[in-house]
Amino acid sequence: MRLDSKQMRARAARVLVARQRTDYVRAHGGGAITRRPVTSRQPFARSREMHCDTGTKGQMTIEFAVMFPVMLMIALVAFNSIMFLAQCSSFDRIFRESVCVYAPSPASEQAAGQICAQIAAELEPYQEKDYLECTVDSGAQDSGLTTYRGTLAYTPTVFGAYPLRQVFGVALPPIEHIVEMTVDSYKPGVFL
Secondary structure, three states: OOOOHHHHHHHHHHHHHHHHHHHHHHHOOOOOOOOOOOOOOHHHHHHHHHOOOHHHOOHHHHHHHHHHHHHHHHHHHHHHHHHHHHHHHHHHHHHHHHHHHHOOOOOOOOOHHHHHHHHHHHOHHHHHOOOEEEEEEEEEOHHHEEEEEEEEEEOOEOOOOOEOOEEOOEEOOOEEEEEEEEEEOOOOOOEO
16 A cells, blocks of 8 residues: 555654654653553542542541631630730820820819719720720829829630630639829929
């Protein structure tokens, strides 16, 4: 049987590709190039080969069961830290503004206890939350200066839902933040 020119060129191209493959294999460490026959079951066989051995089944479930409480505690600590810092920032601002309004120029018959009550009334939003508690007190210093002290007590919460007073039988004391401001009640507008 005689081949026409088109068939001869195709055969020459196949021979050339085969020679190039052989040269490539020899140059890169030898070994034969084999082609496996494609069957309809090959994708399933390949997927079975890619699975891990059966000794590790359920490992991810166990890892999750072990790590979930740790991740939950880290999230609780992070949430409470951010909440405490946010409440402290707001408390500082409102306390300082209240002291600036009520303390420097009291009425002639107004005592420091009454001024503390007015400042505490301004801090009323903090008393409404069950995980916050604030107190205001004052103390006289030498030379007629008065120091006002505001204390914010923060009890950790479970993501803001309810206060967490103890964990595994261990009592959690509230975290306190104290702000002090000294004023001269006889010279209005003088802050120290």
